[in-house]
Amino acid sequence: xxxxxxxxxxxxxxxxxxxxxxxxxxxxxxxxxxxxxxxxxxxxxxxxxxxxxxxxxxxxxxxxxxxxxxxxxxxxxxxxxxxxxxxxxxxxxxxxxxxxxxxxxxxxxxxxxxxxxxxxxxxxxxxxxxxxxxxxxxxxxxxxxxxxxxxxxxxxxxxxxxxxxxxxxxxxxxxxxxxxxxxxxxxxxxxxxxxxxxxxxxxxxxxxxxxxxxxxxxxxxxxxxxxxxxxxxxxxxxxxxxxxxxxxxxxxxxxxxxxxxxxxxxxxxxxxxxxxxxxxxxxxxxx
Amino acid sequence: xxxxxxxxxxxxxxxxxxxxxxxxxxxxxxxxxxxxxxxxxxxxxxxxxxxxxxxxxxxxxxxxxxxxxxxxxxxxxxxxxxxxxxxxxxxxxxxxxxxxxxxxxxxxxxxxxxxxxxxxxxxxxxxxxxxxxxxxxxxxxxxxxxxxxxxxxxxxxxxxxxxxxxxxxxxxxxxxxxxxxxxxxxxxxxxxxxxxxxxxxxxxxxxxxxxxxxxxxxxxxxxxxxxxxxxxxxxxxxxxxxxxxxxxxxxxxxxxxxxxxxxxxxxxxxxx
Numbered sequence: 280x281x282x283x284x285x286x287x288x289x290x291x292x293x294x295x296x297x298x299x300x301x302x303x304x305x306x307x308x309x310x311x312x313x314x315x316x317x318x319x320x321x322x323x324x325x326x327x328x329x330x331x332x333x334x335x336x337x338x339x340x341x342x343x344x345x346x347x348x349x350x351x352x353x354x355x356x357x358x359x360x361x362x363x364x365x366x367x368x369x370x371x372x373x374x375x376x377x378x379x380x381x382x383x384x385x386x387x388x389x390x391x392x393x394x395x396x397x398x399x400x401x402x403x404x405x406x407x408x409x410x411x412x413x414x415x416x417x418x419x420x421x422x423x424x425x426x427x428x429x430x431x432x433x434x435x436x437x438x439x440x441x442x443x444x445x446x447x448x449x450x451x452x453x454x455x456x457x458x459x460x461x462x463x464x465x466x467x468x469x470x471x472x473x474x475x476x477x478x479x480x481x482x483x484x485x486x487x488x489x490x491x492x493x494x495x496x497x498x499x500x501x502x503x504x505x506x507x508x509x510x511x512x513x514x515x516x517x518x519x520x521x522x523x524x525x526x527x528x529x530x531x532x533x534x535x536x537x538x539x540x541x542x543x544x545x546x547x548x549x550x551x552x553x554x555x556x557x558x559x560x561x562x563x564x565x566x
Numbered sequence: 567x568x569x570x571x572x573x574x575x576x577x578x579x580x581x582x583x584x585x586x587x588x589x590x591x592x593x594x595x596x597x598x599x600x601x602x603x604x605x606x607x608x609x610x611x612x613x614x615x616x617x618x619x620x621x622x623x624x625x626x627x628x629x630x631x632x633x634x635x636x637x638x639x640x641x642x643x644x645x646x647x648x649x650x651x652x653x654x655x656x657x658x659x660x661x662x663x664x665x666x667x668x669x670x671x672x673x674x675x676x677x678x679x680x681x682x683x684x685x686x687x688x689x690x691x692x693x694x695x696x697x698x699x700x701x702x703x704x705x706x707x708x709x710x711x712x713x714x715x716x717x718x719x720x721x722x723x724x725x726x727x728x729x730x731x732x733x734x735x736x737x738x739x740x741x742x743x744x745x746x747x748x749x750x751x752x753x754x755x756x757x758x759x760x761x762x763x764x765x766x767x768x769x770x771x772x773x774x775x776x777x778x779x780x781x782x783x784x785x786x787x788x789x790x791x792x793x794x795x796x797x798x799x800x801x802x803x804x805x806x807x808x809x810x811x812x813x814x815x816x817x818x819x820x821x822x823x824x825x826x827x828x829x830x831x832x833x834x835x836x837x838x
Contacts, residue, residue: 331735352741361730364737365835366754375750376740383743386750418834429736436740 282307283328283440283472288337290323297323301337303491308538310466310473312487314480319493321476325444328474329356341440352380355433359445362429363417369428370413373400376436400435407431407461423454427461434465441466443475447482459486467539488536612801620801636790637809643785645813647703648775651710655771656764658715663722664752669744673723680719688713689777701782706775713774714767721763722756729755758829765821772814 283305290298297320305311313321326332327339330350339346341353350356363372377396378388388396404410407427417425426446433441443462447455463486466473477483483490574582598611612620625637665672666680692709699705729752737747776788783789787810794802825832 329735329739350735350738352739354739356736356739358732358736361732362736364733364751364755366829366831378750379737379740379742379746383746386742386746416831416834418831418837432736433739438739 282340282342283474284340284343286338286340288327288334288339290320290327290332291335298493305472305474305489307472308466308470310463310486310488310536310538311475312483312490313474313476313493314478314483314490315493317478319495321493322444324493325442325474325476328440329354329442352376352436353438354440354442355436355438356442356444357426357429357433357446359448363425363432365417368414368416369404369409369420370397370400372417372428373403373431373435376432380436400431403431403435404428408457421454423450423458426450426458430462430465434469439470439472441471441473443473443477445476445478448478455482462486609798609800612804616801617805620799621805624802624805637806639785640787640790640806641809641813643783644775644779644787647706647786648710648771651707651775652714652764652767652771654707654711655715655718655767656760658711659718659722659763660753660756660760663719664726664748664756666719667723667726668748668752677723680716680723684716684720686712688774692778692781696782706778706783709778710771710774714771717770718760718763718767722760725756725759726752758825758832761821761825765818768814768817768821772810776810 285301285303288298288301289296301324313324315321323332327334328346330346330348333348356362364375367375374388374393374396375386377399378386381392381396382388401410401413404413407430409424409427409431412420412424417428420428429446446462447458450458459482462473465471475483475486594611595614598613601608601611602613621637625635628634629636662676662680666677667673688709691712692705695705695708695712699708733751734747737751742751775786776791779786779788780792787806791803791806
């Protein structure tokens with residue numbers, strides 16, 4: 280069980296304050312959606328959680344341990360684009376995580392261990408609806424299928440935290456609805472905390488157990504640089520009277536969504552990922 | 567219909583491509599015929615008969631003094647220098663380029679040096695190379711390597727940096743080490759891009775080879791055309807130039823086919 284705690288985190292780029300005094304704790308197995316206008320700092324927030332950016336002040340704790348300032352295998356990620364490796368086939372894209380783990384020198388598995396990794400990957404691909412596409416290169420897949428692949432790839436490494444950076448932003452509405460079902464099942468059936476950045480409010484409320492809105496209370500041009508978004512739960516009037524506070528809101532989604540209990544305690548993600556999904560219906564190649 | 571919307575079909579594409587070649591050929595033949603009509607001993611624009619005779623002499627009959635087939639010997643000598651040098655350049659570009667592009671520490675250390683050094687005109691270094699390494703093959707290979715490797719290194723380094731940061735982050739979240747990212751994510755994606763870069767460097771590579779051979783050599787395509795220049799032997803020079811062009815064109819074609827066959831994912835990834 281991995282709780283995430285933001286302890287008075289600030290992020291500044293030179294003189295430009297992006298996030299101010301973020302205090303937040305995220306319960307294990309929650310599905311947090313981050314919303315807010317462009318440039319409000321929600322992607323910066325995600326990047327800090329990813330380890331790609333360091334907080335200027337304060338610290339981030341994952342499971343009580345301060346986060347290392349680089350990405351690691353405990354946090355999986357799916358970006359809006361470029362999440363998969365274009366030079367590897369679908370199957371190779373999934374097993375590469377296992378290869379990184381088990382073969383430090385060559386980064387490649389052979390023989391029995393490879394067959395084992397492939398079998399595991401095929402199950403996962405089947406679960407995300409990519410059966411029959413194992414030998415294609417990502418460029419031959421549609422946008423929705425590429426995102427399914429990116430999910431399978433991330434889950435194969437069994438992360439405790441899954442970070443999604445506008446993962447469905449580029450998809451058609453119908454395909455988006457299908458993949459929403461998939462991501463909820465993944466969240467529901469694995470020991471997984473999901474943090475998702477999205478532009479789409481309805482998506483945030485449909486998927487999230489908790490929605491966090493980033494807002495910049497001070498938007499006058501001369502203030503924009505010096506004040507960032509924060510996460511204080513204070514009224515607008517109070518916020519504006521105080522220096523450095525803001526009105527970022529934190530919603531608990533109703534009706535309450537709770538992830539299903541895992542059959543054998545806190546087993547890793549993917550291990551019991553046994554989804555019986557229809558094959559992807561967005562299977563036409565792009566172009 | 568607008569001109570931008572008029573596209574030739576397959577037959578026309580071929581015909582249009584052949585047209586300029588034919589025009590050049592006809593123009594040459596007419597010029598040659600006119601000059602030869604005035605003076606049958608004219609050497610500047612020899613007819614095809616004279617050139618065929620010269621090629622037969624150079625390629626199909628052994629040289630009476632040394633007993634070797636000069637044109638094949640020249641070709642072999644030039645190609646072995648060129649290919650050796652290009653192989654060395656490619657290897658340097660791959661290793662150094664990836665290190666500079668991927669590792670900020672190496673980039674900070676060697677990026678500026680490479681950027682400055684790649685601005686040195688390689689031919690200006692040729693005297694230095696001849697003085698240090700002598701007039702043999704080593705100096706010529708060194709010239710081609712210096713002339714091509716630095717640009718290839720910069721090209722690879724830039725292309726490594728062009729890889730979407732998402733890919734590098736993703737690899738790290740899958741647990742990859744720096745070494746694994748280099749060998750399994752970056753290197754395989756650089757190979758087809760490097761082929762493109764090498765194709766563009768083929769021209770400079772031939773230039774440096776011929777320049778070096780012209781100054782000091784005892785065999786080679788460049789050496790031969792500068793040698794026979796003394797006798798105004800256009801009947802040898804023109805077929806040699808065509809032969810060099812054909813070799814360069816075939817190398818370019820071979821690299822393009824290699825890219826298509828060995829990296830089937832690349833066309834799709836480039837279009838995306």
